[in-house]
Amino acid sequence: MTSRPSITCLRFTRVRCAPARLARFVVALGLALAAALAPAPAAAQVEIVIDASKTGPKIDRHLFGQFAEHLGKGIYEGVWVGTGSPIPNTRGIRNDVVAALKAIKVPNVRWPGGCFADEYHWRKGIGRARSVTLNPNWGGVIEDNTFGTHEFMDFLGQIGSEAFLSVNLGTGTPQEAAEWLEYMTASPETTLGRERAANGRTEPYKVAFLGIGNESWDCGGNMSPEYYLSQMKIYSRFVRNFNPAQQDAQQMLRIAVGPGGSGPRWTAWTETIMKAWQRHTWSWDIEGLSLHNYTVVDWNAKHKSVGFGEAEYSQILKTTLEMDRIINEHAAIMDRYDPDKKVALVVDEWGAWYAPLPASNPGFLVQQNSLRDAVLAALNLNIFARHADRVRMANIAQMVNVLQAMIITDKEKMVLTPTYHVFKMYVPFQDATFVPVTFDAGTYTSGNMTLPRVDAIAAKDAAGTLWIALTNVDPNRPADVAVRLAGAGAVSAAGETLTAAAVDAVNTFEAPRTVAPKPISAKVQGDRVALTLAPKSVSVISVR
Numbered sequence: 001m002t003s004r005p006s007i008t009c010l011r012f013t014r015v016r017c018a019p020a021r022l023a024r025f026v027v028a029l030g031l032a033l034a035a036a037l038a039p040a041p042a043a044a045q046v047e048i049v050i051d052a053s054k055t056g057p058k059i060d061r062h063l064f065g066q067f068a069e070h071l072g073k074g075i076y077e078g079v080w081v082g083t084g085s086p087i088p089n090t091r092g093i094r095n096d097v098v099a100a101l102k103a104i105k106v107p108n109v110r111w112p113g114g115c116f117a118d119e120y121h122w123r124k125g126i127g128r129a130r131s132v133t134l135n136p137n138w139g140g141v142i143e144d145n146t147f148g149t150h151e152f153m154d155f156l157g158q159i160g161s162e163a164f165l166s167v168n169l170g171t172g173t174p175q176e177a178a179e180w181l182e183y184m185t186a187s188p189e190t191t192l193g194r195e196r197a198a199n200g201r202t203e204p205y206k207v208a209f210l211g212i213g214n215e216s217w218d219c220g221g222n223m224s225p226e227y228y229l230s231q232m233k234i235y236s237r238f239v240r241n242f243n244p245a246q247q248d249a250q251q252m253l254r255i256a257v258g259p260g261g262s263g264p265r266w267t268a269w270t271e272t273i274m275k276a277w278q279r280h281t282w283s284w285d286i287e288g289l290s291l292h293n294y295t296v297v298d299w300n301a302k303h304k305s306v307g308f309g310e311a312e313y314s315q316i317l318k319t320t321l322e323m324d325r326i327i328n329e330h331a332a333i334m335d336r337y338d339p340d341k342k343v344a345l346v347v348d349e350w351g352a353w354y355a356p357l358p359a360s361n362p363g364f365l366v367q368q369n370s371l372r373d374a375v376l377a378a379l380n381l382n383i384f385a386r387h388a389d390r391v392r393m394a395n396i397a398q399m400v401n402v403l404q405a406m407i408i409t410d411k412e413k414m415v416l417t418p419t420y421h422v423f424k425m426y427v428p429f430q431d432a433t434f435v436p437v438t439f440d441a442g443t444y445t446s447g448n449m450t451l452p453r454v455d456a457i458a459a460k461d462a463a464g465t466l467w468i469a470l471t472n473v474d475p476n477r478p479a480d481v482a483v484r485l486a487g488a489g490a491v492s493a494a495g496e497t498l499t500a501a502a503v504d505a506v507n508t509f510e511a512p513r514t515v516a517p518k519p520i521s522a523k524v525q526g527d528r529v530a531l532t533l534a535p536k537s538v539s540v541i542s543v544r
């Protein structure tokens with residue numbers, strides 16, 4: 001028996017309407033009317049108290065570091081187009097990307113990987129004749145090594161950033177790593193220094209940070225913590241930086257591979273390294289322990305990066321807040337062996353990892369970047385700032401075209417992502433002094449998921465200006481914020497806010513400013529600053 005349509009089909013212009021479509025139209029119209037007539041959701045009231053006379057640690061600028069791996073279009077096309085390219089470039093490095101990165105004051109860039117680093121042999125990327133190899137980790141594509149040590153250092157010079165190099169502990173040797181450092185930092189009177197000079201650079205390069213291996217528990221060679229520890233000590237001993245300017249001040253910081261999450265496997269890793277470090281002798285040392293933690297709900301069924309709704313929005317943000325618990329877990333172990341916090345926890349891979357975009361090479365880790373990612377970035381940066389005494393460096397994965405990128409390019413086109421805008425808005429927090437804030441965050445509930453509704457951090461910059469970053473996680477309700485400045489008055493407050501119509505709003509080449517910062521006004525009265533945070537927004541204001 002065929003069921004009869006209950007609604008008579010009408011003719012709309014030239015299209016014959018199917019009954020089900022008409023029914024959907026009527027329901028949608030009803031919902032739209034109801035939404036238009038319903039009162040706007042009441043704003044949540046939040047009181048924030050800031051006592052700027054009580055300050056905490058420095059929010060190290062290196063918390064705002066980037067990660068650029070030879071992966072997909074992260075380097076080739078994203079940064080390097082070659083000197084013969086019609087895309088405007090300086091010595092092969094694209095000018096638009098350089099200008100955008102300069103504006104967010106990138107403090108350091110981690111390179112060449114990632115998993116790529118443990119198969120990288122630096123000699124293939126110097127001199128006139130470059131070896132052509134494959135990139136087995138990331139799509140098995142040709143790696144022609146045209147972007148090597150000199151090109152990377154040139155890129156850093158152009159954006160005004162510092163080098164964080166990962167040396168190969170997987171397929172390399174301590175000697176190969178030691179010679180790379182010697183090549184980069186030794187005097188031109190030495191054979192390797194002379195070779196560097198012959199390749200165009202007489203002065204030693206500055207290598208600020210050195211990662212000793214990458215994920216040695218997995219793609220870096222599946223090592224036990226004990227095996228890694230014995231290898232790492234050898235690298236730590238012999239990988240020397242000879243740059244005269246880095247002998248006393250600005251010494252190169254060595255960062256050991258650390259945990260990749262939370263739970264017994266990872267706490268055992270941290271425990272092994274830190275316990276050994278407590279008893280380290282003059283012959284080896286580390287200044288940092290890495291932590292990798294991506295925001296992923298299910299590695300086997302990753303969320304989409306665009307075309308999602310509130311349920312996925314709240315699930316991802318709830319998951320990203322785990323970062324705080326994971327840092328606490330490892331910081332507690334570090335505190336036991338290093339109460340003076342000499343070894344930094346370096347979160348050198350973090351960010352959202354979504355399903356690859358349809359039709360993209362799955363090995364290229366291509367994803368869109370939405371307003372949700374802007375909120376996610378702000379929440380993580382706030383967590384790092386609150387742990388600034390131990391977490392002194394972090395690198396979002398990755399800088400261009402890969403995972404939670406700042407920038408997306410397609411040949412000559414470039415677009416800045418919502419995450420980029422958060423990094424730009426947070427520039428005043430680089431090297432500012434943390435100022436504690438007290439507030440009741442309230443709650444935002446979506447289905448069976450409950451999250452803190454509002455988040456806030458504050459800091460004082462070198463000129464004494466107070467900066468406040470405020471995030472309203474709730475995608476439905478604005479938040480009326482009243483900031484009370486304990487023991488101080490204010491004259492003016494102004495800033496920028498980032499929001500959009502939908503949680504999955506993105507910037508595209510055609511519509512690059514769908515998610516872009518706009519001015520936000522705040523009312524100042526004596527020691528009170530009042531402002532309204534739009535739903536699903538990130539705001540940064542300065543109070544003078």
Ligand code: AHR
Pocket residue numbers: 069113114115116214215219349397398403
């Ligand atoms: O960022 C992509 C990859 O994620 C890195 O190469 C690796 O270190 C991590 O597993």
